[in-house]
Amino acid sequence: MGERMQARIRVKFCGTTSVEGALAAVAAGADALGFIFAPGSKRYIDPYVAREIIARLPPFVDRVGVFVDEDVQRVVAIARLCSLSYVQLHGTENPDYCRQLRTDENFCAGIIKAFRVSESSEAGDIQPYESLVDAYLLDTYRQGMAGGTGKVFDWGLIEGLRLARPLILAGGLDAGNIAAAIAQVVPYAVDLNSGVEISPGIKDPAKVEAIMAQIRG
Numbered sequence: 001m002g003e004r005m006q007a008r009i010r011v012k013f014c015g016t017t018s019v020e021g022a023l024a025a026v027a028a029g030a031d032a033l034g035f036i037f038a039p040g041s042k043r044y045i046d047p048y049v050a051r052e053i054i055a056r057l058p059p060f061v062d063r064v065g066v067f068v069d070e071d072v073q074r075v076v077a078i079a080r081l082c083s084l085s086y087v088q089l090h091g092t093e094n095p096d097y098c099r100q101l102r103t104d105e106n107f108c109a110g111i112i113k114a115f116r117v118s119e120s121s122e123a124g125d126i127q128p129y130e131s132l133v134d135a136y137l138l139d140t141y142r143q144g145m146a147g148g149t150g151k152v153f154d155w156g157l158i159e160g161l162r163l164a165r166p167l168i169l170a171g172g173l174d175a176g177n178i179a180a181a182i183a184q185v186v187p188y189a190v191d192l193n194s195g196v197e198i199s200p201g202i203k204d205p206a207k208v209e210a211i212m213a214q215i216r217g
Contacts, residue, residue: 009182009215010189012064015043017201022053024205028212032062037078042200047078054082064088072100079109088137090114098132110134112168116141117153123162130164137191140171152177155185175210
């Protein structure tokens, strides 16, 4: 599964929409912040607004842009505009799509490929991306939704996927299940979103503190 010799679990808070929320997450111990650039998402943020937030972040906090089946050139342009550390591809992007990004001379970020896990998920679905991405993010499959389901998937399915890149675990994680998730999966990082929100895009400080206490504990 994950890298079992790592010193600690990294934490990404996704769905960032404000400076206040971003700085609060960083103060709580976030290693990375996610900005959703997929039109139609309840947590969508305009790239220029995201750039203003990112300009306020301290050093050593990764900036992750989330895209869903977006035009490659728009991904490249937003990555440069916002000085993204990584792009997270959360749609049906195939290996050729990832290769186009990797070989674009104007692209200067890492790549995280998201997969929505269900009983039908197979290692063969993921292995073709192995040489093209920096990490995998596993989320919960729900028909018609690219992510943000707020639901946990069966972590027992991960072993059969034979992941050869660092694993970022997502999908309905909150203070009530994060300790069990870390103990069972031992991921490289966890991705937190709906489980620490008051409403889409607005994080609850109490929930953020509670889950960080579980993770760091």
